[in-house]
Amino acid sequence: MKYSKQESRKRRHFRVRNKIVGTSTRPRLNVFKSNTNFYAQIIDDSKGITxxxxxxxxxxxxxxxxxAAAEVVAAEIVAKAKTAKISEVVFDRGGYLYHGKVKAFAEAARKAGLVF
Structure with missing residues (x-):
């Protein structure tokens, strides 16, 4: 059975999420991209809060x-993380391939000082 692009991404994300867990000391940095926008969240899975x-x-x-927009979002989330005293995270690519916008976001976040 052939899966759609969205179904394939959901299946990959499920596999990734079985291995990645955000804690209070190392929360999870999640990314989501749509056709029009780029989103990022830092999530504490042990408490279940963003x-x-x-x-x-x-x-x-x-x-x-x-x-370029992904890099701007990375700079913004790193600035917010520094004010919240978060320096280490676990990167969750959201089922997307580590390429293009996701890779640019990750490299910009690392360059700005976030460790993962």
């Missing part, structure tokens, strides 16, 4: 779904 989030929804940039 600690921080950032997205391109209210950013004054022209194209909100390209590599």
């Amino acid at each position: 600690l921080l989030s950032a997205s391109t929804l209210k950013m004054p940039i022209k194209n909100k779904s390209n590599i």
